[in-house]
Amino acid sequence: MNLPSLPRSGAFEGGCAFVDGAFVPLSEAKVSLFDWGFTRSDATYDVASTWQGAFFRLDAHMDRFYSSLEKMHMSIPHTRTELREILHGCVRAAGLKDAYVAMICTRGVPPKGARDPRLATNRFYAYALPYVWIASxxxxxxxxxxxxxxxxxxxxxxxxxxxxxxxxxxxxxxxxxxxxxxxxxxxxxxxxxxxxxxxxxxxxxxxxxxxxxxxxxxxxxxxxxxxxxxxxxxxxxxxxxxxxxxxxxxxxxxxxxxxxxxxxxxxxxxxxxxxxxxxxxxxxxxxxxxxxxxxxxxxxxxxxxx
Ligand SMILES: Cc1ncc(COP(=O)(O)O)c(C=O)c1O
Structure with a gap:
């Protein structure tokens, strides 16, 4: 899959998301009301971080994310190299040195009335926000x-x-x-x-x-x-x-x-x-x-x- 060109540094100052294959400001980062990720918590995710301009143990987070996807019978349309590029793109566009960086896959929206999760197309999202502390x-x-x-x-x-x-x-x-x-x-x-x-x-x-x-x-x-x-x-x-x-x-x-x-x-x-x-x-x-x-x-x- 081709990725959109990486947004310039600070294009979405303070926060950037990747939704439906495009980098967008956080205000445009939305999910469907009918996505099972929302109605059934049928989703998996991972959260990495950057500190002083560098990701910390990004490979470990990506390994865990891909392993979670497999266990959930889910897939994303991105290779590992693309995933890395998307996450870097979100941080770069957000212009953040210390960031909270999420990658998410939801079950998606099955056809109307369908109860079979296999009929849904999984959806991938990512975003970067300022670093989040469990406690300041x-x-x-x-x-x-x-x-x-x-x-x-x-x-x-x-x-x-x-x-x-x-x-x-x-x-x-x-x-x-x-x-x-x-x-x-x-x-x-x-x-x-x-x-x-x-x-x-x-x-x-x-x-x-x-x-x-x-x-x-x-x-x-x-x-x-x-x-x-x-x-x-x-x-x-x-x-x-x-x-x-x-x-x-x-x-x-x-x-x-x-x-x-x-x-x-x-x-x-x-x-x-x-x-x-x-x-x-x-x-x-x-x-x-x-x-x-x-x-x-x-x-x-x-x-x-x-
Ligand atoms: C339930 C739960 N346990 C543990 C952790 C800590 O995991 P990590 O060190 O990978 O952030 C998290 C992180 O969000 C969590 O949600």
Whole structure:
């Protein structure tokens, strides 16, 4: 498929989308009311980021997106090279150095009255916006208070969490649980009462120098992978195993990982201050996370055409 010519740098200052094969300003980025992506959350997506003018681990995000497409029986009309070009084009047109960059595929609109998803033509969308933080840096310094919701995250047997998806109703309701209690954000448990994930992030605990994160029932976050790899690089013991909620409440340190902010230290669990905030291991990982943004292996500099 031929791509339209790349828009000039800053053509859509502040935000650019790619819809129906064209780069457009965000105000023109629309989906059909009849797209199953809207009516059934029948969609998959991925979110990458750029930091100081370069994508971070873009290949890992594209790998996950293509793997999600396959598991969802979906396809997009773009090769990997084209996808990369579209994402770069959105950032370039938005004129952003630090960006939140989404790629989305929806089931599309089946013929009127049809109930068979195979009859729909999948639709591809992408966009770039200014970088989005799960919590602002001010809030991180002040200290995020995390609520442990009693809600059970959708079971992996129902919705495969390794496919990045819009099954978010449980996550959003858990956020209301948190706000009702005066907390900043929330994490959910799985059917066995282990800590799973939260709205847009994976969850880690540190106890006696050992870092732990959930082994299943969660999105395999690219930032989660980065945190695990950084532990290995720094010689910090890391275990991928169940985190029973009572043990989690006894953590020395807790942090979240997300493309929207990297490593985010937690100050309190349900109003109770953690013994260490920001803890020494979280601080090492935080520093290492931002430092590797400089390493060539993780960077894909945006072509701004300057
Ligand atoms: C449910 C959920 N878990 C975890 C994450 C973190 O994934 P990543 O590190 O790839 O951003 C996200 C990101 O949006 C998410 O939506």
């Amino acid at each position: 840096r001010e809030k991180q310094l002040q200290g995020i208070d995390l609520h442990i919701s009693e809600r059970v995250r959708i079971a992996p047997e129902s919705v495969d969490p390794t496919v990045k998806n819009y099954h978010w109703i449980d996550l959003v309701q858990s956020l209301f649980d948190a706000y009702d209690r005066g907390r900043d954000t929330s994490c959910m448990v799985d059917g066995q009462g282990n800590i799973a994930e939260g709205p847009g992030f994976n969850v880690f605990m540190v106890k006696n120098g050992v870092v732990r994160t959930a082994h299943r029932g969660v999105l395999e976050g690219i930032s989660r992978r980065t945190a695990i790899e950084l532990c290995e690089r720094l010689g910090i013991p890391v275990r991928i195993e169940p985190l029973p909620a009572p043990e989690f409440r006894q953590a020395d340190e807790v942090f979240l990982t997300s493309t929207g902010g990297g490593i985010l230290p937690i100050a309190k669990l349900d109003g109770k201050p953690l013994p260490q905030f920001p803890g020494p291991i979280t601080t090492r990982l935080y520093d290492a996370y931002w430092a590797i943004h400089e390493e060539a292996a993780y960077r894909d500099p945006v072509n701004y055409g300057e």
